[in-house]
Amino acid sequence: MPREKLPQYLLQPRENGNKSSKTDDLGSLRLNICYTEDCVFPSEYYAPLRNLLLKSSDIQPISASAAYILCEVCRDKYDAVLPLVRLLLHHHKLVPFVAAVAELDLKDTQEANTIFRGNSLATRCVDEMMKIVGKHYLKVTLKPVIDEICESPKPCEIDPIKLREGDNVETNMENLRYYVDKVFREIVRSSISCPTLMCDVFYSLRHLAAKRFPNDPHVQYSAVSSFVFLRFFAVAVVSPHTFHLRPHHPDAQTSRTLTLISKAIQTLGSWGSLTKSKLSSFKETFMCEFFKTFQEEKFTESVKKFLDDVSSTESKEPSGLKMYKRAQGRTRIGKKNFKKRWFCLTSREFTYHKQQDKEPIFTIPIKNILAVEKLDESSFNKKNMFQVLHGEKPLYIQANNCVEASEWIEALCRVTRCNQKRLSFYHPSAFLNGNWLCCKATVENTVGCARCTADVPADTQIEIDGDRETERIYSLFTINMSKLQKLEEACGSIAVYQGPRKEPDDYSNFTIEDSVATFHTLKQIIDTVEKLNESHEKYQKKRSSSAEYGSDSSPLIDDKSYQKNIVSSVFVLRFT
Numbered sequence: 001m002p003r004e005k006l007p008q009y010l011l012q013p014r015e016n017g018n019k020s021s022k023t024d025d026l027g028s029l030r031l032n033i034c035y036t037e038d039c040v041f042p043s044e045y046y047a048p049l050r051n052l053l054l055k056s057s058d059i060q061p062i063s064a065s066a067a068y069i070l071c072e073v074c075r076d077k078y079d080a081v082l083p084l085v086r087l088l089l090h091h092h093k094l095v096p097f098v099a100a101v102a103e104l105d106l107k108d109t110q111e112a113n114t115i116f117r118g119n120s121l122a123t124r125c126v127d128e129m130m131k132i133v134g135k136h137y138l139k140v141t142l143k144p145v146i147d148e149i150c151e152s153p154k155p156c157e158i159d160p161i162k163l164r165e166g167d168n169v170e171t172n173m174e175n176l177r178y179y180v181d182k183v184f185r186e187i188v189r190s191s192i193s194c195p196t197l198m199c200d201v202f203y204s205l206r207h208l209a210a211k212r213f214p215n216d217p218h219v220q221y222s223a224v225s226s227f228v229f230l231r232f233f234a235v236a237v238v239s240p241h242t243f244h245l246r247p248h249h250p251d252a253q254t255s256r257t258l259t260l261i262s263k264a265i266q267t268l269g270s271w272g273s274l275t276k277s278k279l280s281s282f283k284e285t286f287m288c289e290f291f292k293t294f295q296e297e298k299f300t301e302s303v304k305k306f307l308d309d310v311s312s313t314e315s316k317e318p319s320g321l322k323m324y325k326r327a328q329g330r331t332r333i334g335k336k337n338f339k340k341r342w343f344c345l346t347s348r349e350f351t352y353h354k355q356q357d358k359e360p361i362f363t364i365p366i367k368n369i370l371a372v373e374k375l376d377e378s379s380f381n382k383k384n385m386f387q388v389l390h391g392e393k394p395l396y397i398q399a400n401n402c403v404e405a406s407e408w409i410e411a412l413c414r415v416t417r418c419n420q421k422r423l424s425f426y427h428p429s430a431f432l433n434g435n436w437l438c439c440k441a442t443v444e445n446t447v448g449c450a451r452c453t454a455d456v457p458a459d460t461q462i463e464i465d466g467d468r469e470t471e472r473i474y475s476l477f478t479i480n481m482s483k484l485q486k487l488e489e490a491c492g493s494i495a496v497y498q499g500p501r502k503e504p505d506d507y508s509n510f511t512i513e514d515s516v517a518t519f520h521t522l523k524q525i526i527d528t529v530e531k532l533n534e535s536h537e538k539y540q541k542k543r544s545s546s547a548e549y550g551s552d553s554s555p556l557i558d559d560k561s562y563q564k565n566i567v568s569s570v571f572v573l574r575f576t
Contacts, residue, residue, distance in 0.1 A: 038471050045535055046470040048528045052521075053087060053473065057096035062104055064517035066525055067097060070473060071121050072510050073480040073487070078124070080476055083469040085128040090464040095197070098125050099204040106212040112219040115209055116226045123231070126201060130232050131243075132462060133195045138236050138243055140414075141190040145182050146240045149257060150250055154179075156257040158286050173290060179257065180264040187233055187265070188302040191309030192415050196348060196367055202228065202311035221304060222270065224311045229269025238262035267291060268299055338382075338398065345411055350388065364390045371423040371452050372412040374405070379430040379437060388412065389426060396430065426452050477529045484526055487512075491519035 056065035063069075067084055074080040088094040102122040109115055116123055154175040157163055163172075202224045209223035238258050240246040250258060342353040344360070350369065351360035368390045375385040375396060384405040388395040399405035416422065425448035429437035439449035477484065487510055494515035512518050 038468055038475075039536065039539065040465070040468050040471050041535060041539075043467050045532065046467055046474070049474060049525075049532065050087070050091075050466070050470050052524055052528060053084070053470070054091050054093050057093060057100050059517065059521065061513045061517070062097075062100040063511065063513045064521050065100075066521055068101065068121065069484075069487075069510075069518070069521060069525065070476060073483040074476055077119075077121065080473070081121070081124045081128055083472040083476075085125055086132065086464050087466055087469040087473065089129065089132065089197075089462070090466045090469070094125070094129060095200050095204060098122060098129070098201055099208065101125065102205055103208050106208055109212065112209075112213045112216045112222065115213075115219060115223050116205070123227075126205075126227050127231055129201060130198060130227065133197050134232060135244065137190070137193055137195055137198070138232075138245060140193055141186050142183070142233070142236055142240075143245050145179075145186055146237070146245050146258075148182075149179055149261075150240070150246055150254050153254050153257060155253070156260055158260070158290055159284065160286065162256075176257070176260055176264075176290065177293060179261050180268075183237065183261055183265060184268055184299075184302075187229075188306040191306050192345075192411065194310045198228075199310050199348065202307075206311045220311075221307045224307050225269045225303070228307075228310065230266050234262045234266045234269070237265060263287065264290070264294075268294065269303060338380075343397070343408075345408075345415065350412065364388065364395070366415055367419055369412065369416045369419060370421060371426050372409055372416065373426050373428065373452060374409065376429045376438065379432070387426075389423060394430075423448065423452055426450060474529060474532050477525060478533065481526070481529065484522055488519060488522040488526065491515040491522065 052066045053070075056062070056067035059065035063072075067088070070084060071077050071080045085094060088097055101120075102116075105116070105120045105122040116126075155167055155172050156176040156179065157167060158169055158173050158176060160169065163169060205223045205227070206220045210220040213219040236243045236245060238255075238261075240258070241249050249255070341361075342356050342358075344351045344353065346366075348366055350364045350366060352362055353360050369388060370391060371387075371389040373387055373389075375387045377383055377385065379385070380396075382398050384399045384402050386397055386399070386405055386409050388397065397408070399408060427436050427438050427448045428450050431437075431444050435442045436444075436446070436449070441449070490510075491512060492515075494512060
């Protein structure tokens with residue numbers, strides 16, 4: 001693989017207001033640099049291991065699958081979860097795997113109020129998924145209000161112990177309430193922008209939670225809120241620089257304000273928790289007093305509606321628009337038979353109907369929409385027209401007025417922002433009488449002649465190298481080969497002697513639900529890794545014999561540590 005360029009960070013003195021910094025008071029920077037070399041082979045080399053991992057969600061029980069075993073044998077689960085999630089995401093296998101491990105997680109959950117609160121494999125997979133696919137969602141939802149808080153900060157400290165001289169607790173509480181209201185309002189209005197993959201995962205978690213605790217009407221909401229509020233929005237609020245919402249870590253006062261807002265969002269997101277009995281459970285008395293102002297039904301109803309929108313398959317009303325809109329659509333190109341239709345947009349599909357409240361006559365899944373653009377008036381001599389491109393014949397729609405047309409284009413673009421196959425070019429006119437009216441091209445499926453005005457933003461593009469992620473997983477299996485072999489021996493012992501004959505530490509405290517299925521998977525993993533080992537050894541011998549030691553093709557790294565080549569250095573830079 002070609003060597004990637006390392007990122008460059010230009011170090012400069014931090015802004016210090018009007019104070020002048022002394023040359024000997026600029027501080028120091030401690031760096032811990034790790035160098036990792038990945039040797040990535042052509043895709044066919046990884047097919048056996050990749051297929052073994054991708055079919056994990058089909059294995060019963062899930063604890064006998066290759067993906068689950070990978071995460072169990074690694075000392076630090078994060079090392080395994082990140083490449084695994086990226087690989088499953090790349091091959092559209094993440095949702096069923098998360099559902100399977102979440103169901104296993106729920107078996108050990110005895111109380112509904114502790115659902116998905118620990119750092120299990122299921123919660124870590126969802127965390128990583130949200131970080132990967134939810135970056136742009138966070139940006140369009142939180143960045144404007146976070147910028148306001150950081151750039152025009154208002155004092156918000158309400159802890160009497162931490163109040164500074166001259167602070168007014170009542171004024172600070174009003175400021176904090178203003179920020180919390182604004183952040184909360186942006187979140188509960190953002191469901192239409194929530195990526196489809198996140199909605200699919202939340203729907204699975206909601207269904208599994210309701211099945212596990214059928215007598216608790218609130219658990220279906222807390223199962224989702226524990227992720228989207230506690231692990232996603234609240235974390236992004238308190239650490240905006242980590243999620244690329246701000247370029248730098250905020251100052252101490254702003255950081256304290258964000259912490260208080262984050263606490264408020266966590267509590268508001270715990271739907272149904274704002275009761276008088278639970279207010280007394282707050283550790284801080286000042287937070288208890290603050291939350292008395294939120295004991296209104298509208299807050300819990302807003303949270304409930306938001307959680308319904310991001311985790312239900314039922315049709316929901318797009319924010320800012322009516323549920324159905326009367327418009328005119330073309331059913332066939334070349335015939336001027338425009339008909340009145342009712343349109344409906346949800347976070348999952350775009351449908352149109354002959355009459356209101358009737359079954360749809362045509363459905364376009366949101367994930368299939370490639371572009372939404374205006375249509376030249378000259379195409380059909382009609383105003384306020386736009387087109388929805390979805391892989392088949394374009395859907396041409398005429399709105400009642402220009403405001404409606406703009407609203408529909410904005411809503412459709414917002415809900416399809418994260419679609420990976422969006423077009424970069426389109427035809428602004430229709431294909432009539434054998435040619436495109438805009439560019440006169442005679443081939444109907446030719447590439448568009450104009451750049452899309454709502455092209456997919458760069459930060460919604462998810463670039464995943466499936467082969468590199470599989471190589472990293474192979475390296476993890478190689479490092480933990482001794483654990484895999486001990487686990488294989490333990491499974492054999494259980495199958496033959498009907499009981500474990502070794503201490504749990506001998507096979508990494510792994511709970512074996514089905515010894516036969518687990519043994520079969522382990523044998524496949526070990527055989528597959530050993531075959532890949534042979535390919536790596538052949539490459540290493542060829543590389544060592546043909547390359548000059550110390551050159552770009554053979555850097556100064558000990559070949560014995562090839563399988564996990566890491567060189568760590570710690571040094572201090574002092575600025576003078």
